[in-house]
Amino acid sequence: MADLLAARTLMALALGFHILFAVAGIAMPLLMAIAEWRWLRTGQPTWLLLTKRWARGTAILFAVGAVSGTVLSFLLGLLWPRFMAFAGPIFGLPFALEGFAFFTEAIFLGIFLYGWERVSPWLHWASGVVVALSGALSGVFVVTANAWMNTPAGFRLADGRAVDIDPVAAMLNPSAFGQALHMALAAYAAVGFAVAALHASRLLRDPASDFHRKALALALAVGGAAALLEPLSGDLLARQVALTQPVKLAAMEGQFRTERGAPLRLGGLPDVEARETRHALEIPGALSLLAFHDPQATVRGLEEFPRSDWPPVVVVHLAFQVMVACGSVMALAALAGAGLAWRHRALPDRRWYLRALVACGPLGFVALEAGWTVTEVGRQPWIIQGVMRTSEAVTPVPGLLLPLLATSLLYLLLGFVVLELLRRQVLASPVEPGRSEGAR
């Protein structure tokens, strides 16, 4: 039991760490490709300088993302060998495709980062576009595989063995589209807001800096657009969860009783023993409306399912509340920015707004971690929903506490160093455009 907990914690740590860098690998190339395109079109050196500055940070984030992603691909087998022996052939196709997408991303990122003087400007930009596309695609493929664990498809069980395997049907499982869209938008929103926050903080000290103004405008446009679309994709995904994982939905909402016209609970603390969620702000009928687009629809509560099939309700409910709260604040900030920009026909640079953006900087990453907590903890006790329990999948290797501790220390160190390096780079950012910079 202790080893199962250690394995789950190690997996959560490895996922939670990798996701921070993976989203940078998805979204930063898009920001850089747009900035470089602006440079090619306008010839303004600030855009080139911005592209190169962002490239330096991206190089560090991508490297840590690549190696921590490798750790994950091994950990699937090291920690859950029985799961992989069963599931590998079924949901492996998206992993193989992801391999190629990631390969493409790494190749063209090499050219983008190091090839400034070796390929023509438009080829260089095209490499950046390929990086942005393949990065997004590799994220989509990986999330597709995860979606299969939530809504397994493409096989039949016969005596505990999978038969009639259809890898394509497994890849196109019911949750695949909703989860992939939700995650892709989350990546752009989180990274866009974080980058916008960094440049907003510099603009507060140096309001005239053309460099930071351009950077903020671009990052906010990308992050804001994604943050505004994210609630729509969330609605799509939540309705899928309501249909295919009713236990997860009930845990997310703290819904213990089966109810017609179920209320939406904002906040609140589920009491698992008493089987009720207290202190929540309840909006009557809203959960039924959101989950089934019918205010009178019946929402199945946790009481309908055996206690042994419940996920940790408190964790899932709170994580879901945190994700929704962060996402809502970001969407509001995006809306306010769009309003200000439209009214003044200029970059929204009011000091109060810049301060608000700085405060919003980490929210996207908090929402990402919380969202993955909902997805993964909400699926427990299953590793494959309804097919295999996490406890059946864990490795027989003893003493998992040691690799857990070692990995925690290593990732803590790496996280600290990355933050420190990025902080120095932002502090060192130039404020005068036109000053030329080295190739890297």
Added chain:
Amino acid sequence: MTPEALLAGALLVALVLYGLGAGADFGGGVWDLLARGPRAAAQRELVAHAIGPIWEANHVWLILVVVLLFVCFPAGFAPLMTGLFVPLTLLLFGIVLRGSAFAFRAYGDVSDRSQARWGRVFAVSSLVSPVMLGACVGTIAAGRLPVGTALPPRLFEPWLAPFPLAIGLLTLALFAFLAAVYLTLETEQAGLREDFRRRALASGVLVGALALGSLGLARSEAPLVYGALTGSAWALPFHLVTAACAVAALGALHRRRFARARALAALLAALLLAGWALAQYPWLLPPGLTFAEAAAPRQVLEPVLLALAGGALLLVPSLAWLFRVFKGARPRG
């Protein structure tokens, strides 16, 4: 050819390319660690310059190997990951530290002291990973991994033994040899080039010695592979070709024919790996599990083969362009 034989071949190709690319990148770390003499700083600079643009792409071959294993040969994946838990975990720590430290050093833009510290981490973790990778290969080849037992796994016994560790050292020497040979072509500066020529010659001799020593050990420690390497019809021609390739590679280095030496060194590395693979085939995990027994059903293997073919169409020109841009004939700046 059955699909599982094709996929076993694909695994070998991916492993060979991982060795030729990422292996040499690890070897670069070895030479960073061993940099000395009046040009020590220039040697380190050359290593960083050579691997910077390509190490991440080179690294992906390993991910492809893992994915192919768990998708196509799931029955072998579980015993591999359980039996090799410790060396694989150490390999991963090496990979994470090596890559992060390299990026921190290259992009850190910080003090000299911190740069030197990350350089040291980069170099030391470049030693650990190849030894662990080789030890895993040696453990498999020696038939030391139990398949289908209900016993609790033994953490150290399978791989902490003379033969796996010998293969680990052979792998490290081979990667260092590849790196030194490649590095002779990365600089226009005669002194620096001579530094790496000498290192290439020394490590090349070491590779030969370790390869022969491992073969000797294999007689008692890895009888299945040893039997095939000495008894099969292809054994004698294989050893003749490999020996000729090794002699020619060292000869080309000696006569400063660096481009030819690079091609021959890469061929030699590919031959060594292919020799192991041929000797072990059809066993995935000797002596208990063949590729065919471990394979997933046909309806899984065929889409993967299609994906591999499609991916190769995308990948081969992209990789070719990457290497042409950074390793082409143009003199480096």
